[in-house]
Amino acid sequence: MSRWLWLGLRLSVGSGRAGVLRTVLMASGAAIGVCTVLAGLAGATVAANQQERTGARTPVQVENGPGQLRMIEIEDGIGTRVVRRTALTGATADSPRPPGVDAYPGPDEVVLSPALADLIRVDERAADRFPQRVVGVIGPAGLVAPDELRAYVGVPAGDPMLNGDEPFFRDSAVVGFGAPPTFARGSMYGTGVDVFTPGRWLAAAFALFVLVPFGAFLATCARLSATTRDRRIAALRLLGVSARQATLVNVVETGVVAAGGALLGAAVFAGLAPLSQGWRIGRLHWYAADIALPAGWIAAVLAGTVLFAVLVGVVAARPARSRPLSVRRGGSARRPAWWRSLPMVCGLGAVVFAATDAAPLTPTGRGTVFIVGLLVTGLALPLVLPLLAYWLAVAVGRIPNAPVWLGLAAARVRHTPGVAPRLVASLAVTLFVIGMGSLGAALFTNDRDLRNDRLSPLYQVVSNDPGVVDALRAVPGTTLIEDDFTPVTVDGRHDSVLIADCADVTAMHTLGAGQTCVDGETYQLRYPGSAPPLRPDAEVTAENGVRIPVPRHALDLTGRYDIGYRNLLLVTRQAPIAADLAVRPDIPLLLAPDRESLDRAARIVSARAPAGYLNGDLGIHTGIDSDLLFTLLVAGLSISLVLGMGSFTAAAVDRAVERRRDNATLAVVGVRPAVIAGGETGFGGLPLVVGVGAAAVATIVVGASLAAVLDTPTAAVFGRIIPILLLGAGATVVGLLLIAVPAWFTQRITAEQLRRP
Structure with a gap:
């Protein structure tokens, strides 16, 4: 048993420069992914801590209760930033105080948050709102975030607004703090939770925009140099090593590299966390202490990352263990089955059907069919890419007098139709998600073309x-x-x-x-x-x-x-x-x-x-509103794009290095380096064009159907899609460069490449 553990450890540090490069790429992918996942989890802890502080400062009011303390919280806005002021009267030395407030202000006095005090010194809009004498500063325990604009303002005793004379306000005495947080007076939304609930919103955004692309990224990293590693496992099996022993070697090799990268990602997160207090995502701001994660969460992420990488490596290497002779000889893969196209056709068909006026559906049923078709289309993209790439390769192979490099690329795609699409599946799905996300962002926000509502003045x-x-x-x-x-x-x-x-x-x-x-x-x-x-x-x-x-x-x-x-x-x-x-x-x-x-x-x-x-509607952003949803959406899409491009980059670089053995054979028989580099570029470029094209077509079909469902001009919807299509075109160009440049600079062939599997 120990010899196989040592063999796995030896292989994990890389064999040759290509092995070292694979190890670095895989560890880097695990590090980036773990750091991203921990950052996503930190968002949930930030939301939970902010909600806890908001509840701790919310007054508990009892109608006609004991004591003279009366409060009313009011929302105002400077630009789009919310300013919360709490008007109070009747405070005594025995009155309960909210967290962060050492002493209540008297009439014509005010206690300010540090951010509001700074703003008053530089912005006359803030200064005009608070002409009272400043007598104190609110501490961090009484603020949601460091940049919160908040004030406690003292008003004269007997103010009718605080004694039940105002028609929307009952005579309620403040007996303590710690009530469920609600919107302040002046908001058009009534009562409700004041900060976003982590379990409801961040969990969905985290799963969709972090875990899914991270899973694709980590799976790609776990299968770097897949052909070489499969051949190595097949060689061990042909030498008499049992399937269990070969699996143990594969587990140790993959697990050690994934664990090293995961620990590196956790260390990077731990180093960046204390520095993050001055950062912001949209209007979201936080204290550095808010993003501290429990040790159990960090351990779960590390263990989950390693286990997932090992599972992907073991499952994907099954053919090498069960059919070692075929894998060792590099036999051709099976032709992709035609049924791979059915989910894509059904998904797009459901979307189009939902948009048809003749469809016998209620509005609720139409929306349900549309959403189901949208989800099926996104999930079907990776499944249909090998089939589309194979069809394209067959069509290219029939072009008369085609360049040699293009024919070589088409032949390689036909030989292994499932290899190259793995490079672009994550990127294609990411572009489709971004396209749908941009439409969702337009609907969440006050997009004047996609929504007919207007802000009332x-x-x-x-x-x-x-x-x-x-x-x-x-x-x-x-x-x-x-x-x-x-x-x-x-x-x-x-x-x-x-x-x-x-x-x-x-x-x-x-x-x-x-x-x-x-x-x-x-x-x-x-x-x-x-x-x-x-x-x-x-x-x-x-x-x-x-x-x-x-x-x-x-x-x-x-x-x-x-x-x-x-x-x-x-x-x-x-x-x-x-x-x-x-x-x-x-x-x-x-x-x-x-x-x-x-x-x-x-x-x-x-x-x-x-x-x-x-x-009324003051044009400010607060609570679970469209601005917050848009921020989470954009942040999630950015993470998805980074992980998608990272997955593609790692796979493209690794593929260029791995192909040196096969390219060495071509170089020995006299094939020019330009032809070899062109073949490699075409081998990755054909699936890339197919993947981006499929994502673009799906986005266009869904966008046109959405316009029909919403009874919105098609041009308005396409106006939101065109930037995504341009992004897809740019991703195609960048992807081709990421394939072509490593392919060109890995043309120096040595005898070692001819011998090494």
């Missing part, structure tokens, strides 16, 4: 300070809308009447063709899909008993924005009957059509009424 001004409303009227570029209403009954049915100026109505709606609104009049209001007009004798009675005559004129209104409410009648403020109605003031609305006007208004609200806010 309408905001509710939630504040009990009348000075805020007066100040907002003077903000350039904005329109302040102050509507009133009164409840009414119509023949026993409840409804409401709008009391407003015509200017406010036309700012919120478009009128029917030829219609005008005149102050001093009353109107019936008709909306798309509304009930028929009122009868002239209908009884419309306000809540104070005043009867409102049914107006003779009507206005057809179409909302400019999604405001979600309708009124039966419009009574302009100048109408005589308006003075007799008991009106209820509605929440003022602010129309801010651009980011600059919105920012000017937000500065006023934050500075004058820290407990007030603008309720």
Whole structure:
């Protein structure tokens, strides 16, 4: 037993320069993969630690509870960055404090995060929001990340926003901290988890974009110099070594190299982790301590990497152990079976079928069929490549007067149709995933061509300070809308009447063709899909008993924005009957059509009424939103592309070195080096063109079908695909160079290549 262990150890350090190169490539692949996997796992620990700190600082509020401490958390934005301010009142020395806060601020005082304090010194947008006196700094225990913009602002005692007078807020006392994290006031999303959940989102991204390409990368590295190693195992079997002993040699050889690379990758990760605090991925930022991984996780990654590499090596070398004579003689492989094309055809057929208008499917069924076809297509790409490469080689071989190097390449592909596609399978799948990912990113984000929704520039001004409303009227570029209403009954049915100026109505709606609104009049209001007009004798009675005559004129209104409410009648403020109605003031609305006007208004609200806010879409990124999903998608696709290109590069370099033995035979009989290099380039280039071409065709078909499913112009979808097609073309050129350059520079043939297996 020991002799076979020593033989495996001897082979693991390489035999000759080619063996050393294979060992280096395999160890480097394992190191890169392990470092990448640990980085992906670190993302989950970062998310978990951030969520834990967010929950630890979230107040536990009890309605009409003990104590005087009241808090309300509000979201604002500077550009696309979120600024969270917590307005508070009633703090005493015995009040519970959130982590990172040593002492509460008093009225007109503020405690800032370090990043917000730095921003206030250089950005007037931040400085205008917080004119209060700075009395403290929030510690790391109270922050999600080092760059978080957060503030605790003290407000005077009895602020109506913190004592239940504001219609959206109950009188709730803070009795502690550690509640489930929720969105702050002012967010358009309501309540929900405030930071992304690692188990739900990162697990899927990690499996799709890290584990899958890493598995392909490691499998490629484990089979480097596959022909030479198989011949060596076959030679051992022909010398009388048992299959078990040959397997042990193969296990030791592969396991030692994989283990060395895995340990190197873990060491690189451990060295980079403390330096990562200033790094960021999109808007994701972290403390260095957040990415510390448990020792058990690291051990599992190392063990899994070694076991997977050994398993791939043992399974792939089975023919050398069971049929050593055929492997030793380099017999031709079987022709790829035609059934390899069926999954690809079925996948693309399902995608096209889902996009057909005549398909008898519900919208849910159409989407399900489309997604299933998409997944089947991606999984079928590696399966169909050997068959496509064989067909292409047969077609090339029939070209009359074809160059010698091209005929040589086609013959080699026909001889071993499954070898060269292994070089490009990972790259082809990666390009297809990137193509689909780019469309997914466009759908997740506010892509104006793929999505018909628009950001509403309408905001509710939630504040009990009348000075805020007066100040907002003077903000350039904005329109302040102050509507009133009164409840009414119509023949026993409840409804409401709008009391407003015509200017406010036309700012919120478009009128029917030829219609005008005149102050001093009353109107019936008709909306798309509304009930028929009122009868002239209908009884419309306000809540104070005043009867409102049914107006003779009507206005057809179409909302400019999604405001979600309708009124039966419009009574302009100048109408005589308006003075007799008991009106209820509605929440003022602010129309801010651009980011600059919105920012000017937000500065006023934050500075004058820290407990007030603008309720609506502020254009900031927070929680599990499209920006976070897009960031994870781009990061995952980048990792996939790096691993795919790394797999291709390692396999191409190793293939050029491994082929030196066969090329030495050609050189001895007088074949020119240029022809040999051309044959090697063609041998890898034909499957490369097939793989990238198949990925491009699949991407185009899926993209066109997606346009039909979404009822979106095909040009808009193709506009997102074209950069991916250009990337595929660039990958083809780079791949050809990675094949051709090593093939050319490995033409120096020695007698050793003729003897060594």
